[in-house]
Amino acid sequence: MTSVTSDVYGSLPGGQTVKRFRLQSEFVKVEIISFGCIITCLETKDRHGNSSDIVLGFDDLEGYVDKHPYFGAVIGRVANRIAKGSFTVDGKDYLLPINNGPNSIHGGLKGFDKVLWTPEEVENGVQFSYTSGDGEEGYPGELNIWVTYTLVGNELAVNYKAKTSKTTPVNVTNHSYFNLAGQGSKDIYDHEISIDAEHYLPVDETMIPTGDINPVEGTNFDLRKPINLGSQIAKLQESGFDHNFCMKESQKQQICARVFHKPSGRVLCLRTTQPGIQFYTANFLDGSLKGKGGAVYPKHSAFCLETQAWPDAVNKPQFPNILLHCGEEYNQTTWFQFSVE
Numbered sequence: 613m614t615s616v617t618s619d620v621y622g623s624l625p626g627g628q629t630v631k632r633f634r635l636q637s638e639f640v641k642v643e644i645i646s647f648g649c650i651i652t653c654l655e656t657k658d659r660h661g662n663s664s665d666i667v668l669g670f671d672d673l674e675g676y677v678d679k680h681p682y683f684g685a686v687i688g689r690v691a692n693r694i695a696k697g698s699f700t701v702d703g704k705d706y707l708l709p710i711n712n713g714p715n716s717i718h719g720g721l722k723g724f725d726k727v728l729w730t731p732e733e734v735e736n737g738v739q740f741s742y743t744s745g746d747g748e749e750g751y752p753g754e755l756n757i758w759v760t761y762t763l764v765g766n767e768l769a770v771n772y773k774a775k776t777s778k779t780t781p782v783n784v785t786n787h788s789y790f791n792l793a794g795q796g797s798k799d800i801y802d803h804e805i806s807i808d809a810e811h812y813l814p815v816d817e818t819m820i821p822t823g824d825i826n827p828v829e830g831t832n833f834d835l836r837k838p839i840n841l842g843s844q845i846a847k848l849q850e851s852g853f854d855h856n857f858c859m860k861e862s863q864k865q866q867i868c869a870r871v872f873h874k875p876s877g878r879v880l881c882l883r884t885t886q887p888g889i890q891f892y893t894a895n896f897l898d899g900s901l902k903g904k905g906g907a908v909y910p911k912h913s914a915f916c917l918e919t920q921a922w923p924d925a926v927n928k929p930q931f932p933n934i935l936l937h938c939g940e941e942y943n944q945t946t947w948f949q950f951s952v953e
């Protein structure tokens with residue numbers, strides 16, 4: 613049985629109330645706020661039955677309203693990078709805000725992570741809805757979007773549905789930063805990970821995929837068998853992982869990634885309907901943010917598994933399509949399964 617309760621989390625500078633929803637099962641407690649659909653707390657038990665909060669974040673709303681690297685938030689209208697913030701749809705050119713080097717990232721200056729959603733309690737969870745206006749952050753068409761979090765036993769499901777009035781790119785994900793040792797632990801080097809992907813996307817110096825779809829075989833991106841994260845990161849030329857791993861259609865809803873933290877026994881398994889996973893090892897965290905309970909978050913103190921479409925897909929016809937047309941429904945789900953070993 614999952615209990616769903618709610619309270620007031622805080623007020624935005626404009627005075628609007630932000631609500632917090634607490635979903636609790638025997639194994640997992642998760643808290644989500646109506647600002648940015650942000651997961652602010654996620655507690656699971658270790659092998660001795662002790663609970664810890666395993667996601668990075670802040671103690672109060674102010675932290676989430678201020679600039680931060682998308683802790684726990686829902687990202688859209690298009691998660692990840694769009695080269696030079698430009699694309700063409702139905703013969704019309706669009707230019708988005710440039711907010712990451714020469715590129716546009718994570719929906720622009722005020723993406724889905726920075727807006728207030730309308731919440732509604734549902735069985736075992738909460739549904740948030742939002743209407744993104746035609747032209748908002750440069751994107752075409754009015755987009756109605758629903759994000760539903762449900763917790764059943766040890767599995768948290770996140771479903772994204774959307775409809776548009778005009779053809780638009782859509783790519784929505786959740787950007788939780790996990791540390792299975794408990795948030796505030798200094799690194800993730802003692803975590804073991806496997807990602808069941810035969811291909812990954814190499815990127816250029818601005819982090820845009822080159823367009824090649826490379827086999828992982830024989831590279832440091834071969835994570836098909838569990839590897840220790842500390843030693844694997846040490847082998848990379850890059851400062852850590854920040855790459856899209858390609859899922860196959862046949863893998864839909866199968867377990868596609870698994871993270872094991874031996875000292876605590878915590879295991880996180882992922883299933884998804886999405887075609888890719890951006891595996892990011894928090895390379896840009898630098899310890900300057902004041903996190904929950906006074907925690908600091910240095911480089912590599914968390915990992916993200918952002919299930920999503922492939923970066924810059926709107927400009928790369930060889931990548932799976934991310935255009936949503938009027939009359940179609942966008943419908944994607946990711947399941948986070950927590951257990952101990």
Ligand code: BGC
Nearest residue numbers: 681682692854890892896918
């Ligand atoms: C990107 C990183 C970025 C992080 C925070 C991830 O999705 O791949 O490069 O630093 O989000 O913006």
